[in-house]
């Protein structure tokens with residue numbers, strides 16, 4: 001099944017080696033329907049969010065390097081234009097779908113069966129192990145594409161496909177109940193500003209930690225109970241004292257760390273109240289969480305890693321957006337701006353998410 005209007009070439013943003021030049025390829029080969037393998041789907045990507053993970057990938061920050069050359073991107077929203085012959089799926093040409101980080105998994109191993117699809121040994125990651133959404137036409141896998149609800153604009157859906165699903169899942173891992181204090185550290189960024197909204201939507205009391213007036217104002221508009229500017233509470237445990245102070249003097253029940261820098265992690269272990277949960281989400285390179293064993297035991301703390309979410313988490317995360325409970329703060333720019341967006345992101349100068357328009 002295919003749409004006959006598929007061109008032979010399209011625009012893609014590509015790098016050939018980590019930290020190397022980022023080039024806009026206006027003659028990038030578009031995989032033709034006849035080239036698709038069973039299970040694959042060709043998506044006309046219309047919008048794609050830019051996640052800090054894409055920046056980590058380009059910089060080669062993590063232990064396993066991405067494939068190269070690489071078309072990054074894993075918050076793609078668009079329409080199905082072709083489905084490989086021999087594919088069993090309920091998708092149809094013309095359906096609105098999302099490309100998330102987890103491009104594929106086997107769905108048949110212990111991890112997949114337990115709903116932890118991201119830890120499948122056969123997992124493929126969009127914009128890392130396979131080409132992603134920084135292109136007009138992307139090949140993805142039918143069984144992991146996410147249906148986008150009717151009426152949800154694609155540019156709004158895009159940031160939900162990584163940032164939204166990841167923080168929604170992380171909040172589930174936080175083990176909190178309505179009325180509990182939850183700290184979001186990195187709260188003004190792509191993941192963080194959505195975490196604040198999901199947390200508020202399910203009744204948590206939210207403390208956002210980030211820096212700058214733009215982010216302070218953004219978070220106030222979501223009903224965050226408190227904003228703490230980490231640069232104003234710099235030295236000698238002052239941030240820890242302030243977080244405890246605003247959370248009834250006892251500290252929060254949970255902390256979701258969505259910062260791309262490492263500093264936020266160890267503070268969290270100090271300010272959590274007994275039985276508190278630290279949910280590790282942000283992925284700074286070469287960073288270790290240093291937990292004092294005595295206090296970890298004495299305060300009965302939990303440290304949990306949370307890695308994106310599964311297909312159901314993605315559907316739930318989009319549903320919050322479709323119902324207007326969560327509204328990504330987006331600025332839409334042309335696909336060609338990707339490199340400039342990376343520079344701004346590196347400086348912490350992107351409140352919310354930048355979404356690129358792939359046409």
Ligand code: NAD
Pocket residue numbers: 050051052053054056162163166185186187188189190191192209210211230258259260261262263264280281282283284306307308309345348350352
């Ligand atoms: P972003 O750049 O949009 O946001 C990061 C925010 O952290 C910025 O607003 C920045 O000002 C803030 N920050 C920096 N240092 C801080 C500190 N010490 N305390 C508090 N805030 C601080 O990035 P993003 O796209 O939201 O991604 C954040 C991180 O999450 C990245 O490392 C990314 O790779 C990772 N990530 C993880 C998963 C997962 O599955 N665990 C999924 C997606 C992204």
Ligand code: ZN
Pocket residue numbers: 051052053054074101162163
């Ligand atoms: Zn991401």
